Amino acid sequence: MSPHETAPGTVVLAGTPIGDSSQASPQLRRALAEADIIAAEDTRLLRTLLARTGVETNARIVSYFEGNEAERTPRLVRELVGGAVVVVATDAGMPSVSDPGFRLVRAAIEAGIRVTSVPGPSAVTTALAVSGLACDRFCFEGFLPRTGGPRRRRLAALGAEERTMVFFEAPHRLTGFLDDAVSALGPGRAGALCRELTKPWEDVIRGPLARLRGWAAEHARGETTIVIAGRPPDTGGGLDEALARVDERIAAGEPLSSAVGLVAAATGVRRRALYQAALAARGGS
Known part of the structure; x- marks a missing residue:
C-alpha cells in the first residue's frame, strides 16, 4: 500500500438490547466507544442507550432509517473507503433483520469493505425459544404486507408450510x-404472541390463533413477535374437512374458486381434487 493510501474501514452490525439496557455486552460497549461513525435507526434512542450503559464515544452519530437509507448509504460507503469504522445500530436487535442495514451491507461488500457484527439479542430467536412450539426448523417472515388483500394472499401461501413461522407486527x-x-x-x-420480550412486564400468550386474536383485541400495544406452528402432515383432516371449510367460506360470500384455493393452501389438500369434489357436492361437473 502506498503511504498516501488509506486502509478501508469496516462496517460493524451491532446487536442492541431488545429489552433492558443491561443486556448490552462488553463487545457492544467497546464497538460504540471506538466507532468513527454510528449510523443509528433512531439517534435519540441511541443516545439513551449510551447514557444508560455509561459509554462515552467521540463517534459522529447520524440517523439511518428506512426513510433515508437509500440516500445515506453512498455517503457512508465513501466514509468507509476513507478508512472509517461505521457501527450500525437499530432500535433493538440485529440490523438488517427487518431493520436498516441491508443496503449498507450490500454496498460495502460491492466496494470491497469488510463487514462484521457484534452479536446480540434477537426477538426472532427469543420468541421462538419461549413459544413452546417446535424450534428445530423455522422460517422468518418478518412484517407481512400492511393491507388486507396482499397479507391474506401471503398467509394463504404459507398454509402448507410445515416449519414454525415467525412474524413481526405493529400494534395497530x-x-x-x-x-x-x-x-x-x-x-x-x-401460536404465541410475544410482546416486550425480556422486560419485567413482558407478555407471552400461548394458545390457538382464535384465543390470541381475542387477547390482542384488548391488549395490542407495542410491536409484537408472533410465532405460529407449521402445518402437521395430517392437518386439515382430509378431503371431507377441507370441503367443510370451503362450504363455510362460500356461505360467507366467497367465490368457489377463491375458497378452494385458500383452503387447499391451508390444508395441503390438492387444489384440483378439492375443486372437483366441491363441484360434485353442488351438482356440477
Missing part, C-alpha cells in the same frame, strides 16, 4: 393480522 395491525391468520390457517392452529 395486530388484530387484522390475526383475523387473516385465523382465516388462512384455521382458528385452532397453535
